[in-house]
Structures are given as structure tokens and as C-alpha cells.
Amino acid sequence: MSILPSPLPAVARAIPLTYFLEYFRSFYGFPQTSTGGTLMWGFGLVGIYLVLEAYLFKVVLHRARRTGVLIKLSE
Numbered sequence: 829m830s831i832l833p834s835p836l837p838a839v840a841r842a843i844p845l846t847y848f849l850e851y852f853r854s855f856y857g858f859p860q861t862s863t864g865g866t867l868m869w870g871f872g873l874v875g876i877y878l879v880l881e882a883y884l885f886k887v888v889l890h891r892a893r894r895t896g897v898l899i900k901l902s903e
Contacts, residue, residue: 830861844873 847870
């Protein structure tokens, strides 16, 4: 992440795969840029994204049922 231009490190920190790849790179002699807990950050972000996705899916499904889009698409 240290070689990325200015706005991209913030985007990279929001992607869980970044932390998993950094953890696996440490086995090959590359230094870890973050201060420990890379796996915990990765799994934490995955958990947050799963909860957010489930909530958004519930909202979208409720709206589709309310407006009748599901019935219109099934015909």
C-alpha cells in the first residue's frame, strides 16, 4: 500500500483481501506494513461487509415486495 498514489491507500484499507495478502507475503520475507493483527482486520472487515450485505438485501427485498416488482418479474 505504501507505493500507491495518494487516494488509493484509503481504498486499499477498505478491501479485506489486502490484509490477507499482506499476511501471506510475510511468509516470504516481506515486512508487514501494518502493525500486527492483519488477519483480524481482514476477518473483521469481512464480517462487517456480510452484516451490511444482509441488511441491504433485506431492505431491497422488502421494497420489491411492497412495490410488486417480484410478482411482475415472475409473469
